[in-house]
Amino acid sequence: MTDRYASLDQWIDAHFDEEVRFLQALVQVPTDTPPGNNAPHAERTAELLAGFGIPAERFPVPAAEVHAYGMQSVTNLIARRRYADGGPVIALNAHGDVVPPGEGWTHDPYGGEVVDGKLYGRASAVSKCDFATYTFATRAIEALGLPLKGGVELHFTYDEEFGGELGPGWLLKHGHTKPDYEIAAGFSYQVVTAHNGCLQMEVTVHGVMAHAAIPHTGVDALQGATAILSALYAQNAQYKKISSQVPGITHPYLNVGRIEGGTNTNVVPGKVVLKLDRRMIPEEDPVAVEADIRRVITEAAAAVPGVTVEIKRLLMAHALQPLPGNRPLVAALQRHGEAVFGEPIPESGTPLYTDVRLYCERGIPAVIYGAGPRTVRESNAKRADEHIVLDDLRRATKVVARTLLELLG
Numbered sequence: 205m206t207d208r209y210a211s212l213d214q215w216i217d218a219h220f221d222e223e224v225r226f227l228q229a230l231v232q233v234p235t236d237t238p239p240g241n242n243a244p245h246a247e248r249t250a251e252l253l254a255g256f257g258i259p260a261e262r263f264p265v266p267a268a269e270v271h272a273y274g275m276q277s278v279t280n281l282i283a284r285r286r287y288a289d290g291g292p293v294i295a296l297n298a299h300g301d302v303v304p305p306g307e308g309w310t311h312d313p314y315g316g317e318v319v320d321g322k323l324y325g326r327a328s329a330v331s332k333c334d335f336a337t338y339t340f341a342t343r344a345i346e347a348l349g350l351p352l353k354g355g356v357e358l359h360f361t362y363d364e365e366f367g368g369e370l371g372p373g374w375l376l377k378h379g380h381t382k383p384d385y386e387i388a389a390g391f392s393y394q395v396v397t398a399h400n401g402c403l404q405m406e407v408t409v410h411g412v413m414a415h416a417a418i419p420h421t422g423v424d425a426l427q428g429a430t431a432i433l434s435a436l437y438a439q440n441a442q443y444k445k446i447s448s449q450v451p452g453i454t455h456p457y458l459n460v461g462r463i464e465g466g467t468n469t470n471v472v473p474g475k476v477v478l479k480l481d482r483r484m485i486p487e488e489d490p491v492a493v494e495a496d497i498r499r500v501i502t503e504a505a506a507a508v509p510g511v512t513v514e515i516k517r518l519l520m521a522h523a524l525q526p527l528p529g530n531r532p533l534v535a536a537l538q539r540h541g542e543a544v545f546g547e548p549i550p551e552s553g554t555p556l557y558t559d560v561r562l563y564c565e566r567g568i569p570a571v572i573y574g575a576g577p578r579t580v581r582e583s584n585a586k587r588a589d590e591h592i593v594l595d596d597l598r599r600a601t602k603v604v605a606r607t608l609l610e611l612l613g
Contacts, residue, residue: 208350208613209540212605215344220598224323226252227336227597228316230300231325235362237301240275242362245300249335249360250281256343258283260358263380265370273363278370282381283358285342291354291612292384296338296604297372297559298574299364299389302327308588322591329583331389333592334574335360338387341605345612352612357383361559367519368559376566385533385611386563390554391576391583392545392600395537397530398450398553399560399572401484401523403494406477407432407501408514413467413474422472425465428511429476433460435504436480436497448485452552456493458482479518483555486523494520524561529569532611537573540606544599556580575600 216223229252233245243264250260260283270278304326305313311324318324323333342356359381361371375381390396409429414422436458443456458480465476484493498515505513534551541549554572563570575597577583584590 208348208609209606211348212344212609213602215347216340216598216601216605219340219343223336223340223597223601224318224594226339227323227328227333230332230335231316231323231328232314234314235300235302235327236304237275237365238304240301240366241277242275242301243277243279246279246281246360246362249300253283253339256339258285258339258358263375265374269370273366273370275363275366275370278362280362280371280375281358281360282375285346285356287352287355287612289353291352293355293357294608294611295357295359295381295383295386295563296342297359297361297386297388298331298334298338299361299371299559300327300332300335301362301365302330303365303586306588310589318594321594323594324589324591326590328592329576329590330585331574333576333597334389337575337597337601337604340601341608344601344605345609350609350613354612356608356612357381364559367521368562372559373562376562383568386560386568386570387533387604388558388560388570388572390572390574391578392541392574392596392603393578394452394550394552395534395541396452396554396572397524397526397534397551398453398486399524400453400486400555400557401488401490402519402521402557403482403484403490403497403517404480404519405482405497406479406516406518408516409476409478409505410512410514411472411474411510414472416470416472419472422474423510424472425476425511426473428505428508428513429463429465429478431508432478432501432504432513435500436460439500446485448487448553450486450553451550452554453485454555456483456485456488483557484523486525486553488523490520490522521557522561522565524558524564527564527567527569530571533569533571533607536607536610537571537603540603540610544602544606573604
């Protein structure tokens with residue numbers, strides 16, 4: 205078996221330049237979400253896969269559903285590789301949608317430029333790199349010509365930034381796939397088996413517009429919003445007193461990521477809209493968390509005369525709780541990860557939330573593992589100059605290929 209793994213490694217090394225070019229081609233097609241016009245990237249991905257002899261089925265999500273989520277187009281892909289009977293089907297899922305680049309880049313965010321062993325570009329680390337990891341790991345196990353049982357499915361989806369319901373959630377809901385195991389895009393130095401949940405809400409604060417010269421004739425929505433913000437931020441101090449028992453996860457926290465309102469500098473603002481993100485540790489009850497946030501907002505608004513509020517839930521992503529059946533995946537990834545990287549690959553949790561929860565909610569054992577550094581910050585994911593270290597991409601591809609060969613061979 206050792207010789208088989210050595211042969212896998214050699215194939216990946218021999219085709220690594222091709223893998224890098226594949227990733228560059230994926231980075232060069234923007235998938236900024238918003239606005240979320242992601243179907244063109246799916247078409248380009250399918251075209252590149254076809255060039256490797258891997259046909260991909262296209263699953264366009266109906267426009268009405270996509271527009272209701274605030275996106276423009278979503279086409280998910282499944283490439284099914286079937287081998288002999290008697291083995292499991294392992295899905296490999298990475299998402300192509302990504303937040304817009306923002307400011308501060310020193311490299312073209314859509315260039316895929318390689319400098320000093322790093323490939324730069326938006327989504328190079330999260331998670332177009334794992335389009336490459338998973339595609340070339342699959343090609344590697346097939347290239348050896350060894351007997352394989354079961355199958356591999358490449359799930360390339362386009363709704364992670366908005367919660368995943370139109371990505372893996374849509375494929376699973378409509379019965380387009382039901383794998384036995386799933387590995388989802390992640391980083392190389394840990395196998396993640398648990399993650400935070402996420403509650404996102406929109407709070408609309410209503411006042412009454414008035415001329416700034418006679419402010420007493422209006423109701424200042426911004427003052428109401430300020431009271432709400434102060435109450436919400438005070439919660440973060442309380443959240444620090446709540447500790448998770450999952451390694452890699454600390455405590456709950458809350459972030460207000462967007463504020464908009466008012467009409468002009470000489471007008472008392474009649475409406476202010478806040479969007480907040482509340483991360484929930486696996487031990488928390490999402491229903492209780494949402495009820496408490498609503499209470500805090502309502503009580504703060506009540507202290508400002510004349511102000512009213514509307515509270516709307518935008519997203520409820522449950523925490524990932526590990527399923528007992530994930531042990532074969534965890535053990536294989538850790539074993540091969542240590543062999544390839546030369547250090548132990550721990551099992552841990554992450555404060556992120558991901559699409560993986562959608563597989564586990566349907567009873568499919570799943571883990572998070574792919575190409576990337578030790579921390580999200582190191583990769584600059586969601587920041588300027590996002591990048592993937594190419595040596596991590598090469599080695600992660602070997603780890604995933606070896607894991608597939610062990611479980612399917």
